[in-house]
Amino acid sequence: MAKRIAAKHKIDRRLGVNLWGRPKSPLNNREYGPGQHGQRRRKPTDYGVQLMAKQKLKGYYGNIGEKQFRKYYAEAVRRKGDTGENLIGILETRLDAVVYRMKFVPTVFAARQLVNHGHVKVNGKRVNIPSFLVREGDVVEVKEKSRELPVVLEGAQSNERDVPDYLEVDHSKMTGSFIRIPKLEDVPYPVQMEPSLVVEFYSR
Structure with a gap:
Protein backbone atom coordinates (compact mmCIF):
# COMPACT_ATOMS: atom_id res chain seq x y z
CA MET A 1 0.00 0.00 0.00
CA GLU A 92 -17.63 6.39 -5.32
CA THR A 93 -17.85 2.59 -5.45
CA ARG A 94 -14.61 2.12 -3.48
CA LEU A 95 -15.51 0.36 -0.24
CA ASP A 96 -13.77 2.95 1.95
CA ALA A 97 -15.66 5.73 0.14
CA VAL A 98 -18.97 3.90 0.63
CA VAL A 99 -18.27 3.37 4.35
CA TYR A 100 -17.48 7.09 4.65
CA ARG A 101 -20.59 8.14 2.70
CA MET A 102 -22.75 5.90 4.90
CA LYS A 103 -21.46 7.82 7.95
CA PHE A 104 -20.10 4.74 9.65
CA VAL A 105 -16.96 6.82 10.39
CA PRO A 106 -16.17 10.56 10.48
CA THR A 107 -13.40 10.64 7.82
CA VAL A 108 -12.36 8.75 4.69
CA PHE A 109 -9.06 7.94 6.41
CA ALA A 110 -10.94 6.34 9.30
CA ALA A 111 -13.00 4.42 6.73
CA ARG A 112 -9.85 2.99 5.18
CA GLN A 113 -8.57 1.93 8.59
CA LEU A 114 -11.93 0.38 9.57
CA VAL A 115 -11.93 -1.72 6.40
CA ASN A 116 -8.22 -2.62 6.72
CA HIS A 117 -8.78 -3.94 10.23
CA GLY A 118 -11.58 -6.24 9.13
CA HIS A 119 -14.55 -4.49 10.73
CA VAL A 120 -16.66 -4.31 7.54
CA LYS A 121 -18.72 -6.90 5.66
CA VAL A 122 -20.07 -6.81 2.12
CA ASN A 123 -23.03 -9.13 1.48
CA GLY A 124 -22.25 -10.95 4.73
CA LYS A 125 -18.56 -11.58 3.95
CA ARG A 126 -15.66 -9.77 5.61
CA VAL A 127 -13.74 -7.54 3.19
CA ASN A 128 -10.51 -5.87 4.31
CA ILE A 129 -9.51 -4.21 1.02
CA PRO A 130 -10.40 -0.48 0.98
CA SER A 131 -10.19 -0.34 -2.84
CA PHE A 132 -12.74 -3.16 -3.22
CA LEU A 133 -15.38 -1.92 -5.67
CA VAL A 134 -18.97 -2.22 -4.45
CA ARG A 135 -21.72 -3.04 -6.95
CA GLU A 136 -25.30 -1.83 -7.18
CA GLY A 137 -27.44 -3.75 -4.70
CA ASP A 138 -24.56 -4.74 -2.42
CA VAL A 139 -25.17 -4.58 1.32
CA VAL A 140 -22.39 -3.06 3.44
CA GLU A 141 -22.36 -3.38 7.22
CA VAL A 142 -20.13 -2.88 10.24
CA LYS A 143 -19.51 -6.16 12.08
CA GLU A 144 -21.71 -6.49 15.15
CA LYS A 145 -18.74 -6.65 17.53
CA SER A 146 -17.34 -3.45 16.02
CA ARG A 147 -20.43 -1.25 16.26
CA GLU A 148 -19.48 0.21 19.64
CA LEU A 149 -16.05 1.40 18.50
CA PRO A 150 -15.65 5.12 19.35
CA VAL A 151 -14.86 6.03 15.74
CA VAL A 152 -18.02 4.27 14.54
CA LEU A 153 -20.20 5.98 17.13
CA GLU A 154 -18.67 9.35 16.23
CA GLY A 155 -19.38 8.83 12.54
CA ALA A 156 -23.01 7.81 13.03
CA GLN A 157 -23.73 10.74 15.37
CA SER A 158 -21.98 13.38 13.25
CA ASN A 159 -24.06 16.26 11.88
CA GLU A 160 -21.34 17.52 9.54
CA ARG A 161 -22.82 15.80 6.48
CA ASP A 162 -25.81 13.78 5.24
CA VAL A 163 -26.03 10.38 3.57
CA PRO A 164 -26.50 10.87 -0.20
CA ASP A 165 -29.63 9.47 -1.85
CA TYR A 166 -27.78 6.81 -3.87
CA LEU A 167 -27.32 4.95 -0.58
CA GLU A 168 -29.82 3.59 1.95
CA VAL A 169 -28.58 3.35 5.54
CA ASP A 170 -29.96 2.07 8.84
CA HIS A 171 -27.67 3.39 11.57
CA SER A 172 -29.52 1.42 14.25
CA LYS A 173 -28.18 -1.74 12.61
CA MET A 174 -25.08 -0.11 11.05
CA THR A 175 -25.96 -1.51 7.67
CA GLY A 176 -26.60 0.07 4.28
CA SER A 177 -27.26 -0.66 0.62
CA PHE A 178 -25.52 0.76 -2.43
CA ILE A 179 -28.51 1.68 -4.60
CA ARG A 180 -26.90 3.06 -7.74
CA ILE A 181 -23.73 4.53 -9.18
CA PRO A 182 -23.96 8.31 -8.81
CA LYS A 183 -23.38 11.07 -11.32
CA LEU A 184 -21.08 13.98 -10.45
CA GLU A 185 -24.08 16.17 -9.58
CA ASP A 186 -25.29 13.57 -7.06
CA VAL A 187 -22.08 13.49 -5.04
Whole structure:
Protein backbone atom coordinates (compact mmCIF):
# COMPACT_ATOMS: atom_id res chain seq x y z
CA MET A 1 0.00 0.00 0.00
CA ALA A 2 1.33 3.47 -0.84
CA LYS A 3 2.80 5.43 2.07
CA ARG A 4 0.87 8.55 3.02
CA ILE A 5 3.37 10.55 5.03
CA ALA A 6 1.57 13.91 4.85
CA ALA A 7 -1.14 14.55 7.45
CA LYS A 8 -4.61 14.98 5.99
CA HIS A 9 -4.79 18.61 7.09
CA LYS A 10 -1.59 19.35 5.18
CA ILE A 11 -3.42 18.19 2.06
CA ASP A 12 -6.00 20.92 2.72
CA ARG A 13 -3.36 23.62 3.04
CA ARG A 14 -1.29 22.43 0.09
CA LEU A 15 -4.33 22.45 -2.21
CA GLY A 16 -5.78 25.64 -0.73
CA VAL A 17 -9.25 24.19 -0.08
CA ASN A 18 -11.12 22.68 2.88
CA LEU A 19 -11.33 19.41 0.99
CA TRP A 20 -13.72 17.56 3.31
CA GLY A 21 -15.56 20.60 4.68
CA ARG A 22 -14.50 19.85 8.24
CA PRO A 23 -14.58 22.57 10.91
CA LYS A 24 -11.17 21.44 12.23
CA SER A 25 -9.38 22.19 8.96
CA PRO A 26 -6.47 24.64 9.51
CA LEU A 27 -7.51 26.33 6.26
CA ASN A 28 -10.40 27.88 8.19
CA ASN A 29 -7.80 30.03 9.96
CA ARG A 30 -4.96 30.19 7.39
CA GLU A 31 -6.05 30.29 3.78
CA TYR A 32 -2.63 29.64 2.34
CA GLY A 33 -0.23 26.75 1.89
CA PRO A 34 2.27 25.51 4.47
CA GLY A 35 5.89 26.66 4.66
CA GLN A 36 7.62 30.02 4.29
CA HIS A 37 6.50 30.38 0.66
CA GLY A 38 2.92 29.31 1.28
CA GLN A 39 1.45 32.76 0.75
CA ARG A 40 3.13 33.30 -2.61
CA ARG A 41 0.52 31.71 -4.82
CA ARG A 42 1.08 32.49 -8.47
CA LYS A 43 -1.61 32.25 -11.12
CA PRO A 44 -1.40 28.61 -12.27
CA THR A 45 -0.85 27.53 -15.86
CA ASP A 46 -3.38 25.32 -17.68
CA TYR A 47 -1.24 22.34 -16.68
CA GLY A 48 -1.22 23.56 -13.09
CA VAL A 49 -5.01 23.87 -13.04
CA GLN A 50 -5.39 20.33 -14.39
CA LEU A 51 -2.83 18.98 -11.93
CA MET A 52 -4.61 20.68 -9.02
CA ALA A 53 -7.93 19.12 -10.12
CA LYS A 54 -6.29 15.69 -10.14
CA GLN A 55 -4.65 16.24 -6.73
CA LYS A 56 -7.96 17.37 -5.21
CA LEU A 57 -9.76 14.28 -6.47
CA LYS A 58 -6.98 11.93 -5.33
CA GLY A 59 -6.74 13.66 -1.97
CA TYR A 60 -10.48 13.60 -1.30
CA TYR A 61 -10.58 9.81 -1.51
CA GLY A 62 -7.80 9.37 1.03
CA ASN A 63 -4.81 10.42 -1.07
CA ILE A 64 -5.00 7.52 -3.55
CA GLY A 65 -1.66 6.53 -5.08
CA GLU A 66 -0.88 7.59 -8.65
CA LYS A 67 -0.59 4.04 -10.00
CA GLN A 68 -4.03 3.07 -8.73
CA PHE A 69 -5.58 6.36 -9.80
CA ARG A 70 -4.28 5.83 -13.34
CA LYS A 71 -5.95 2.42 -13.36
CA TYR A 72 -9.25 4.04 -12.44
CA TYR A 73 -8.80 6.55 -15.25
CA ALA A 74 -8.03 3.76 -17.75
CA GLU A 75 -11.18 1.90 -16.66
CA ALA A 76 -13.22 5.12 -16.95
CA VAL A 77 -11.98 5.55 -20.54
CA ARG A 78 -12.86 1.94 -21.35
CA ARG A 79 -16.45 2.29 -20.17
CA LYS A 80 -19.17 3.83 -22.33
CA GLY A 81 -20.27 7.38 -21.65
CA ASP A 82 -18.52 10.46 -20.28
CA THR A 83 -15.05 9.61 -18.96
CA GLY A 84 -15.20 12.17 -16.15
CA GLU A 85 -18.57 10.89 -14.92
CA ASN A 86 -17.28 7.32 -15.17
CA LEU A 87 -14.25 8.21 -13.06
CA ILE A 88 -16.42 9.69 -10.31
CA GLY A 89 -18.65 6.60 -10.43
CA ILE A 90 -15.67 4.30 -9.95
CA LEU A 91 -14.25 6.34 -7.06
CA GLU A 92 -17.63 6.39 -5.32
CA THR A 93 -17.85 2.59 -5.45
CA ARG A 94 -14.61 2.12 -3.48
CA LEU A 95 -15.51 0.36 -0.24
CA ASP A 96 -13.77 2.95 1.95
CA ALA A 97 -15.66 5.73 0.14
CA VAL A 98 -18.97 3.90 0.63
CA VAL A 99 -18.27 3.37 4.35
CA TYR A 100 -17.48 7.09 4.65
CA ARG A 101 -20.59 8.14 2.70
CA MET A 102 -22.75 5.90 4.90
CA LYS A 103 -21.46 7.82 7.95
CA PHE A 104 -20.10 4.74 9.65
CA VAL A 105 -16.96 6.82 10.39
CA PRO A 106 -16.17 10.56 10.48
CA THR A 107 -13.40 10.64 7.82
CA VAL A 108 -12.36 8.75 4.69
CA PHE A 109 -9.06 7.94 6.41
CA ALA A 110 -10.94 6.34 9.30
CA ALA A 111 -13.00 4.42 6.73
CA ARG A 112 -9.85 2.99 5.18
CA GLN A 113 -8.57 1.93 8.59
CA LEU A 114 -11.93 0.38 9.57
CA VAL A 115 -11.93 -1.72 6.40
CA ASN A 116 -8.22 -2.62 6.72
CA HIS A 117 -8.78 -3.94 10.23
CA GLY A 118 -11.58 -6.24 9.13
CA HIS A 119 -14.55 -4.49 10.73
CA VAL A 120 -16.66 -4.31 7.54
CA LYS A 121 -18.72 -6.90 5.66
CA VAL A 122 -20.07 -6.81 2.12
CA ASN A 123 -23.03 -9.13 1.48
CA GLY A 124 -22.25 -10.95 4.73
CA LYS A 125 -18.56 -11.58 3.95
CA ARG A 126 -15.66 -9.77 5.61
CA VAL A 127 -13.74 -7.54 3.19
CA ASN A 128 -10.51 -5.87 4.31
CA ILE A 129 -9.51 -4.21 1.02
CA PRO A 130 -10.40 -0.48 0.98
CA SER A 131 -10.19 -0.34 -2.84
CA PHE A 132 -12.74 -3.16 -3.22
CA LEU A 133 -15.38 -1.92 -5.67
CA VAL A 134 -18.97 -2.22 -4.45
CA ARG A 135 -21.72 -3.04 -6.95
CA GLU A 136 -25.30 -1.83 -7.18
CA GLY A 137 -27.44 -3.75 -4.70
CA ASP A 138 -24.56 -4.74 -2.42
CA VAL A 139 -25.17 -4.58 1.32
CA VAL A 140 -22.39 -3.06 3.44
CA GLU A 141 -22.36 -3.38 7.22
CA VAL A 142 -20.13 -2.88 10.24
CA LYS A 143 -19.51 -6.16 12.08
CA GLU A 144 -21.71 -6.49 15.15
CA LYS A 145 -18.74 -6.65 17.53
CA SER A 146 -17.34 -3.45 16.02
CA ARG A 147 -20.43 -1.25 16.26
CA GLU A 148 -19.48 0.21 19.64
CA LEU A 149 -16.05 1.40 18.50
CA PRO A 150 -15.65 5.12 19.35
CA VAL A 151 -14.86 6.03 15.74
CA VAL A 152 -18.02 4.27 14.54
CA LEU A 153 -20.20 5.98 17.13
CA GLU A 154 -18.67 9.35 16.23
CA GLY A 155 -19.38 8.83 12.54
CA ALA A 156 -23.01 7.81 13.03
CA GLN A 157 -23.73 10.74 15.37
CA SER A 158 -21.98 13.38 13.25
CA ASN A 159 -24.06 16.26 11.88
CA GLU A 160 -21.34 17.52 9.54
CA ARG A 161 -22.82 15.80 6.48
CA ASP A 162 -25.81 13.78 5.24
CA VAL A 163 -26.03 10.38 3.57
CA PRO A 164 -26.50 10.87 -0.20
CA ASP A 165 -29.63 9.47 -1.85
CA TYR A 166 -27.78 6.81 -3.87
CA LEU A 167 -27.32 4.95 -0.58
CA GLU A 168 -29.82 3.59 1.95
CA VAL A 169 -28.58 3.35 5.54
CA ASP A 170 -29.96 2.07 8.84
CA HIS A 171 -27.67 3.39 11.57
CA SER A 172 -29.52 1.42 14.25
CA LYS A 173 -28.18 -1.74 12.61
CA MET A 174 -25.08 -0.11 11.05
CA THR A 175 -25.96 -1.51 7.67
CA GLY A 176 -26.60 0.07 4.28
CA SER A 177 -27.26 -0.66 0.62
CA PHE A 178 -25.52 0.76 -2.43
CA ILE A 179 -28.51 1.68 -4.60
CA ARG A 180 -26.90 3.06 -7.74
CA ILE A 181 -23.73 4.53 -9.18
CA PRO A 182 -23.96 8.31 -8.81
CA LYS A 183 -23.38 11.07 -11.32
CA LEU A 184 -21.08 13.98 -10.45
CA GLU A 185 -24.08 16.17 -9.58
CA ASP A 186 -25.29 13.57 -7.06
CA VAL A 187 -22.08 13.49 -5.04
CA PRO A 188 -22.04 15.89 -2.06
CA TYR A 189 -18.52 17.29 -2.41
CA PRO A 190 -17.82 20.23 -0.04
CA VAL A 191 -15.65 21.78 -2.77
CA GLN A 192 -16.01 21.84 -6.56
CA MET A 193 -14.54 18.81 -8.26
CA GLU A 194 -13.62 19.00 -11.94
CA PRO A 195 -13.15 15.50 -13.37
CA SER A 196 -13.13 16.95 -16.91
CA LEU A 197 -9.83 18.67 -16.05
CA VAL A 198 -8.47 15.35 -14.76
CA VAL A 199 -9.37 13.79 -18.12
CA GLU A 200 -7.55 16.65 -19.87
CA PHE A 201 -4.51 16.07 -17.64
CA TYR A 202 -4.21 12.40 -18.59
CA SER A 203 -5.03 13.11 -22.24
CA ARG A 204 -2.06 15.44 -22.71
